[in-house]
Structure formats: C-alpha cells, structure tokens
Amino acid sequence: MAASISSFDFKGKRALVRVDFNVPLDKEGNVTDDTRIREAIPTVKKILDGGGSVVLMSHLGRPKGGPASEFSLKQTISCLKKLTGNAVLFAADCVGETAFTMSKNLQPGQILLLENLRFYLAEEKGDPIFAKKLSDHGDVYVNDAFGTAHRAHASTAVIVDFFPGKKMFGFLIEKEMRSVNQILNSSQKPFTAIVGGAKVSSKIEILNQLLTKVDNLIIGGGMAFTFIKAKGGAIGSSLVEAEHIETAADILNAARKREVNIYLPKDTLAADSFSNDASIQECPTHDIPQGWMGLDIGRAAIDEFVHVILKSKLILWNGPMGVFEMSKYQSGTRAVALAVASATQELGAFSLVGGGDSVAAVNQFGVADQMSHVSTGGGAMLEYLEGKKLPGIEAILNE
Numbered sequence: 344m345a346a347s348i349s350s351f352d353f354k355g356k357r358a359l360v361r362v363d364f365n366v367p368l369d370k371e372g373n374v375t376d377d378t379r380i381r382e383a384i385p386t387v388k389k390i391l392d393g394g395g396s397v398v399l400m401s402h403l404g405r406p407k408g409g410p411a412s413e414f415s416l417k418q419t420i421s422c423l424k425k426l427t428g429n430a431v432l433f434a435a436d437c438v439g440e441t442a443f444t445m446s447k448n449l450q451p452g453q454i455l456l457l458e459n460l461r462f463y464l465a466e467e468k469g470d471p472i473f474a475k476k477l478s479d480h481g482d483v484y485v486n487d488a489f490g491t492a493h494r495a496h497a498s499t500a501v502i503v504d505f506f507p508g509k510k511m512f513g514f515l516i517e518k519e520m521r522s523v524n525q526i527l528n529s530s531q532k533p534f535t536a537i538v539g540g541a542k543v544s545s546k547i548e549i550l551n552q553l554l555t556k557v558d559n560l561i562i563g564g565g566m567a568f569t570f571i572k573a574k575g576g577a578i579g580s581s582l583v584e585a586e587h588i589e590t591a592a593d594i595l596n597a598a599r600k601r602e603v604n605i606y607l608p609k610d611t612l613a614a615d616s617f618s619n620d621a622s623i624q625e626c627p628t629h630d631i632p633q634g635w636m637g638l639d640i641g642r643a644a645i646d647e648f649v650h651v652i653l654k655s656k657l658i659l660w661n662g663p664m665g666v667f668e669m670s671k672y673q674s675g676t677r678a679v680a681l682a683v684a685s686a687t688q689e690l691g692a693f694s695l696v697g698g699g700d701s702v703a704a705v706n707q708f709g710v711a712d713q714m715s716h717v718s719t720g721g722g723a724m725l726e727y728l729e730g731k732k733l734p735g736i737e738a739i740l741n742e
Contacts, residue, residue: 353395359481386513487513490720492735539564539662576629610641639665
C-alpha cells in the first residue's frame with residue numbers, strides 16, 4: 344500500500360520527487376508556460392514545511408541520448424525560484440559524482456534540481472541499474488509527474504522497487520486521478536465530450552471509449568474532415584486521413600446505435616492557403632471548394648457547439664477546433680473555451696481539460712482558472728480515460 348503525502352513525516356528526510364518540468368521555452372530559454380512547474384509547488388512546499396529536503400528530477404524535450412544545452416533543465420531554475428521563493432541548487436548530471444555529493448549533503452528546507460534524465464537512454468529503456476542509481480538521491484520517493492505516468496521509464500515505474508513502504512503520489516497526481524475518476528464515475532447528465540485536433544488516428548481508442556459514456560460528442564479541428572468525408576461530403580483541400588475514413592464511418596454508426604448525439608461542424612472557415620494572410624470564406628463543411636482548406640469552425644458550428652456545452656453537467660475537452668495559433672482561425676477554439684468556462688462557473692458543470700493544445704488554449708484565452716481541472720498530461724489523461732493501467736500509477740499502488 345502506498346504511503347500518503349498528506350500524513351507522511353518528512354522531517355529530516357530527502358524526498359526524491361519525479362516532476363514533469365517538460366515545459367515550453369522561447370529562443371532565449373525562458374519558460375513560456377509555467378503550468379506544470381506551478382502545479383508541482385504544493386508537493387514541494389509540503390515536504391519543505393514538514394522539515395524535509397527535496398531532490399527534483401524530470402525530463403525536458405526529446406534529446407537524442409546525450410547532453411544538449413537546449414534541453415537543459417537549468418533553464419527552468421529562475422521560474423522554479425520565483426514560484427517556490429527558495430534558492431534552487433542544480434546538479435549538472437543526474438547521476439554524476441557531484442550530484443550524489445550534493446544530494447547527500449542536502450539540508451532540510453533545501454531544493455536540488457537534477458539535470459535532464461533523458462540525457463541517458465537508460466531512462467526511457469526503464470533500466471533498473473539506472474533506476475537504482477537515481478534512488479540513491481532520496482530516502483523516500485514521490486511521483487508527481489502525471490504527464491509521464493503512462494511511460495514505464497526508470498524514474499517513474501522501475502525506481503519504486505527501491506523504496507518499499509516509502510513511495511507515494513504527490514498532490515498533483517492525486518488531483519489528476521480524482522478528476523479523471525469523477526469523469527469516469529459520475530452519473531451527472533448530460534455528459535459532453537469535445538474532441539478536436541488534427542488526426543482521427545490518435546483519438547480512435549478514446550472516441551470508442553467515450554461512446555460508452557457520453558450523451559454528446561462534439562468533433563472539431565482537422566479530424567472533423569475525415570468524418571465529413573465518411574459522410575460523403577466535399578472537403579476541398581482540407582486535412583483528411585484517407586486510411587481512416589472507414590474508421591470514422593464505424594464511429595458514426597456506433598454512436599447511432601448507442602443513441603449518442605454526434606455534432607460535426609455545420610460550417611467551416613476555409614482559407615486558400617495555410618497562412619494568417621490567406622483569403623478566407625465561410626462555407627458548409629460538406630461543400631468546401633477545391634483548393635480551399637478548413638482551418639476553423641464557422642459561426643453556425645460555434646452557435647451549435649456552445650448551445651450543447653451550456654446544457655452540459657459533465658464536460659471533457661481534448662483538442663482545439665482549428666488552427667488557433669493563427670489569430671484568423673481562433674474564433675472556434677476561443678468560443679468553446681469561454682463556453683466551457685461559463686458552464687463550469689455559472690451553471691455548476693464539472694469540466695476536465697487535457698492535451699497540450701487545449702491547455703494552451705485555456706491559458707491563451709485566460710480561462711484556465713475557471714475550469715474544474717486542467718490536466719498536465721494529455722497522453723496520460725487519455726490512456727487513463729481509456730481504462731488502461733498507467734505504469735507510473737500502478738507501480739505505486741502495488742506494493
């Protein structure tokens with residue numbers, strides 16, 4: 344049985360905490376979205392306030408199995424200092440001799456950040472020897488990295504073997520699990536899922552899983568065009584996954600049998616090139632002229648989607664409605680973000696938002712704090728919703 348962070352006595356203990364500081368950076372190495380770091384702070388403060396010290400470990404980006412300055416976690420230190428109000432020590436190698444000396448001499452109230460775990464291929468391979476080395480940095484282990492909980496990596500799933508009776512979840516993972524379980528187990532109706540993004544292929548499993556639970560399924564973004572094509576529509580030069588047209592048709596049929604309402608965009612904001620400077624026109628989604636591509640949902644689709652969202656009591660949102668990174672094509676995603684916020688704040692709905700683009704959208708439109716929960720792990724959240732067992736979660740639950 345896992346220990347509980349709420350009741351654990353951290354006095355005089357070094358807590359080795361797996362966090363997810365895989366955050367976006369600008370060209371100067373500044374953190375542009377501190378959500379994941381900010382969400383780890385309650386766990387860090389709990390340990391420090393309890394008389395312990397904290398050794399933080401994380402990955403950043405996808406380095407090719409060796410050190411690279413653009414993937415150094417050193418770039419997160421100023422953000423971490425600001426959010427904790429503490430000095431932060433930094434070890435330039437997560438398993439180097441200096442790093443072990445630093446963690447060994449850590450005093451209560453101090454924070455040490457280790458360099459990027461993925462500078463070693465052994466991390467993603469789940470190498471037990473690497474995991475054993477990492478375990479020497481702490482007396483207790485805390486996993487607070489929901490974004491990597493679906494990976495069987497050395498620092499998430501293998502390392503727990505070296506902390507019998509002294510392994511636990513941090514506050515963030517506890518909150519993530521509560522929020523997903525509320526979506527899975529709630530009897531509140533209507534339940535509406537909003538699924539967007541570019542590709543159907545990455546969402547097949549979650550769409551099939553959602554059909555067993557939701558009353559309404561709203562589909563937007565580039566993936567909507569594969570469904571429109573499956574219904575015989577003309578989609579011009581819009582994104583389509585030809586090999587998944589049949590899959591889309593199967594999902595539409597399954598929804599009909601289960602009496603789930605599927606909402607596809609009635610109209611589309613189409614452009615003559617993938618550019619903020621393109622010429623644009625609104626047209627029916629099933630009748631987009633050749634040479635034009637849908638880059639956002641149109642006004643009729645916005646009205647319909649917002650109407651459905653505002654009647655919902657349970658809302659899951661994963662994926663944008665269009666290319667909202669370009670100002671010309673952000674109306675649909677903004678309208679959905681504001682509608683989910685209104686349903687939550689004014690009408691008492693429970694809302695769960697997850698997936699990098701959806702999280703970026705609620706931050707961009709200033710409504711992140713108006714959602715019931717904004718998940719820090721898109722892939723992990725979807726796999727958990729699909730009913731899969733996540734290695735990083737299971738490793739702690741199973742002693």
